[in-house]
Amino acid sequence: MQIFGILAFVVALLLSVMIHEFGHYLTAKRYGMKVSEFFLGFGTRIWSYRRGETEFGIKAIPAGGYCKIEGMTPNDEMAVGEEARAFYRATSGRKLIVLGAGSFLHFVLGYLLLFTLFAGVGTTQLLPIIHEVVKGSAAQSAGILAGDEVTSINGKKVRDWYSDVKTIRNSQGKALTLGINRNGQDLIITAVPKLVTIEGEKRFLLGIINEVGLKRTGVITSFKNAGIVTKDFLFQSVKSLIKLPSKIPALWGQAVNGEKRDTNGLVGVVGVARVSGQAVGNANLSIKERLATFILIIASLNIFVGLFNLLPILPLDGGHMAVAIADEFRAYIARLRGRPRPSAIDVTVLMPITLVVFVILTALTLLLLVADIVNPVVINL
Numbered sequence: 001m002q003i004f005g006i007l008a009f010v011v012a013l014l015l016s017v018m019i020h021e022f023g024h025y026l027t028a029k030r031y032g033m034k035v036s037e038f039f040l041g042f043g044t045r046i047w048s049y050r051r052g053e054t055e056f057g058i059k060a061i062p063a064g065g066y067c068k069i070e071g072m073t074p075n076d077e078m079a080v081g082e083e084a085r086a087f088y089r090a091t092s093g094r095k096l097i098v099l100g101a102g103s104f105l106h107f108v109l110g111y112l113l114l115f116t117l118f119a120g121v122g123t124t125q126l127l128p129i130i131h132e133v134v135k136g137s138a139a140q141s142a143g144i145l146a147g148d149e150v151t152s153i154n155g156k157k158v159r160d161w162y163s164d165v166k167t168i169r170n171s172q173g174k175a176l177t178l179g180i181n182r183n184g185q186d187l188i189i190t191a192v193p194k195l196v197t198i199e200g201e202k203r204f205l206l207g208i209i210n211e212v213g214l215k216r217t218g219v220i221t222s223f224k225n226a227g228i229v230t231k232d233f234l235f236q237s238v239k240s241l242i243k244l245p246s247k248i249p250a251l252w253g254q255a256v257n258g259e260k261r262d263t264n265g266l267v268g269v270v271g272v273a274r275v276s277g278q279a280v281g282n283a284n285l286s287i288k289e290r291l292a293t294f295i296l297i298i299a300s301l302n303i304f305v306g307l308f309n310l311l312p313i314l315p316l317d318g319g320h321m322a323v324a325i326a327d328e329f330r331a332y333i334a335r336l337r338g339r340p341r342p343s344a345i346d347v348t349v350l351m352p353i354t355l356v357v358f359v360i361l362t363a364l365t366l367l368l369l370v371a372d373i374v375n376p377v378v379i380n381l
Helices: 002-030 092-121 138-142 161-169 219-256 269-280 287-308 317-336 347-374
Strands: 035-051 054-069 123-133 149-153 176-182 185-191 194-198 201-205 208-215
Touching: 002 035, 002 054, 002 092, 002 269, 002 287, 092 123, 092 219, 092 287, 092 317, 123 138, 123 161, 123 287, 138 185, 149 161, 161 201, 208 287, 219 287, 219 347, 269 287, 269 347, 317 347
Parallel strands: none
Antiparallel strands: 035 054, 123 149, 123 208, 149 176, 176 185, 194 201
16 A cells, blocks of 8 residues: 555656646747647657647656747747747746746645545544543533434534534533434433633533544635645745755755654655655555545645745746846836836856756755655654
């Protein structure tokens, strides 16, 4: 099962890459740009077919993919009569849309996965099913048994135990009428909560311990919850990116000196694949719980990758977007001075910076690869 989880992660990652590039493809075609290639993978061409002016296909190294838009720089040659379709000739607004479309679809995919989790699979919650009745408690005195399901409290149907349990805590010791389902039989039981002190705080409790399990939510609630979690993932991703440089020294010690891996530290693709394998192969979890964990991993990964791609450094999409914004700023200054619009910035001039960033990212990727192989992260599920 662990191998299946790793393979599932690889497939999910490749699909995410394809969706990212498809965002570039759709928006580029929408604005009349010429897209000559759309490939999954790099290296030697394994299979391809041509549709219109674009060649679609698969290459030997499954390490990403690309969408080739012609005329990315003024030095790129365009076919005669198609010069106006070059990317660099587009307006800054259109450039930003095309460049940002990939990350946008990462965010959309992450949100849709979370919505599917809430509405279709379910999330771990306290259920209104009694797992254990505390000895000497109000629940035991009232005749409540383990296995009973609380269906209503004072005539109000139980829908969300996190909210409905407040009725018990706010009862002020008054008798509660509980609807109970016991082995398919509906019962009405009256129970009087007792005032109990827990960690210095006084609460009215029945003395029941609920079961924990997966529970689905309604469509509207799922839309809302998916948005909340997406926002939280974005916030956590921003924090992770800010802290990234400070965690590299620790990663070196973990990769080279065998120091204990930090579960909150940096993890590469191999590490995430291994964690996915552990989640899917965990025999202590139900099939739905494994699926829920896997969906959470893929959703959070998409949101992080989408944000990472927006960093204003070349060769990332965010770097090209920064160049387009700089172009528009230069044009604005020129207008204020009554001068013609300056030529677009040639990104090839920034190639030395791009190479430095590429070397740094490659070195970090290799360091993560070593750490994930020789000293993998171990999580407790």
